[in-house]
Amino acid sequence: MSDILEVLFLQNYNTRLVVLSTTMLGIAAGLIGSFLLLRKRSLMGDALSHATLPGIAIAFAVMVSMGGDGKSLPGLLLGATLSGVAGILTMLLIRNTTRLRDDVAMGFVLSVFFGVGVASLRMVQTLPGASSAGLESFIYGKTASMVQSDFLIIALVAGVSSLIVLGFLKEFLLLCFDDGYAATQGWPTLALDLLLLGVVTAVTVIGLQAVGLILVIAFLITPPTAARFWTHNMLPMLFLSAAIGGASGWIGASVSALTPQLPAGAVIVLVAALLFLLSMLFAPAKGVIPRFLRQSRLRRKVDRQHLLRAAYEILETEAGGNEVRNESFPIKDLLTKRAWSQRKLRHVLAVAKREDHIEPAAPGMLHLSEPGFGEAARVTRNHRLWETYLIKYADIAPSHVDRDADMVEHILGADIVRQLETYLGEKHISLPVPPSPHMIDLGKEETK
């Protein structure tokens, strides 16, 4: 137990660097990935990370042939960055000069650059006197063996990238939501695009050696997508995404440090995926379950209103122009009003019984309860108000208006109904309530 706390709270010297770097990496990637998600370019990180491979191999070959240490990190990172930038330029060029779409451009860069990378890596590995086995760690990550210089590089790049993103927040937002507008306002959209992709490249490249070629992609995609479920606003989404990224890096690296045989990159990705799954299912704003509940609540409301209106209209027909009275009527009459299956009818009636809208009646008959009858009158009234409004102001033919009214009336709020009443010159319905036979003491002033 104390081990766990020690690692989580950075007390342990051996794991402190690792945990700190993956956390920072997660924060930076979470920030930057949000913009990729909004531009529908999430897989850019995928293409980019594969496109760095030729650069790594070539940088290695160049450094060895110049007699240096082939595995010097800054050199490899420089090579990776250069070939990543080349990949991005190719991608933009394909997109802007052909009618091929983003996904093809990304796929092209990914596969061809990766092919070149593998081919050149294989050549380089035969170089005499230089074992290049360590280059593999770029593909699978080597989080555990991170040293202080790696940490400094990661901290520097992650910090600078985050600052750039926060500094150009307004411009990047504009670029993501409406690049055409940005261009007409005189913003250099191409330069901004390149800056954004440059930051993506930097984070991808430093992420490579921390979590590996494939898993750095998850860092850029998963946190923003998870954050998107929680909010409809961009700024909260950005910070939430950074927080989710940071938390994944922090928890993931800590867990992997405590358990031998668990590669850190993979654990980090799984933590992020778990957070994504929870967000997707339970986030109140856009999560699947809250949305499903909202929808089924609305569906229940619609069914109830349909039932009550059908009942009211049946009673109205039976009354034949006189005052509508609350009487029993055969259930099967409902089916002339609504195209419900038997099962659906049973379900709707059961719900209505639970909500006290209907009272027990003779078999095969339906009897509205007192509140049910009042609600039925109200629902029918709303429907007709809305129909009248549509006919009067929206020029909808009376023969068609029922359907159109049906689509909207269920979500009419009380204040809209009141507005309708004033438009249509209708009076509020209010029951005549006799004055109270005794004194009513509100007693508000005294108690306060």
Next chain:
Amino acid sequence: MNWTSFDNWIVIVGALCAIACALPGCFLVLRKMSMMGDAISHAVLPGLAIAFLISGTRSSASMFIGAAIAGVLTALFTQWISRFGNVDRGAAMGIVFTTLFAVGLIMIRRAADNVDLDPGCVLYGAIELTPLDLIPVFGVEIPRAALVNGGALLANLLVIVLLYKELKLSSFDPDLADTLGYSSRFLHYLLMTMVAVTTVAAFESVGSIIVIAMLIVPPATALLLTRRMIPMLLIAAAVAALSAVFGHISALIVPGWFGFDSTTSSGMIALVAGGFFVAAWLFSPTEGLVTKKFLMHREAFVEKPSAESAS
């Protein structure tokens, strides 16, 4: 260069695999799902690991089944997340395949003590070794990889010939396909299954780089050369086959230029396919960059006198 019967087989296997990938790739590219091949080829890792842990052998049959299931699941999960969660499909794909890859990586690492299953060998199957694994068919020794990839090619060809109209329709207008009674969802999953099976068949024998490249690059090249479906399929198949041939040849020649012995054929095959794409990009008769420049010049040249004569 030292051309042997080995090299013949490598080229044949490469070409079979390349064509098998390029055909479904055309539909992927038209459906804006080019990255699916890449996603599937990473996401099969847990399928391979589970198949290995259950069967205890590296026998190709169980690995094949495990990987194919994982591949289809990738497509399924991606579809679910993007539909129920309202997530951009690229992002959904990215989340699914990185997660599955991570699961696979952990499984392999956990079982590493008694398992000879290197993630590296999954990503780069060696096409150079295919002629060593021979099985007799009607008394002739042919590489198993040729049989596997040839089978995948035949299956793809069969599906495309039988369901050509439906696949084409649902690629361009899924809603129309639905209203005409061809379930676009069924066709989507059929295509995904094709891609998954082809991918697995191919990289189990020749490595995933060829697969990813051949799913995208030949169809993209063909798309620059034609706007019709059947010519697109034919051109993609031709580009794929030529890439395999010239890719292997250049794998033998090119390293010599830099003073190296050899390199992987799969990487070079991807590179040569990229070369074809760039050629089409620049010189496509209808929309190549250079062609367009040239045409514009000529038009400016030709238009003037005709305009004068008209006035």
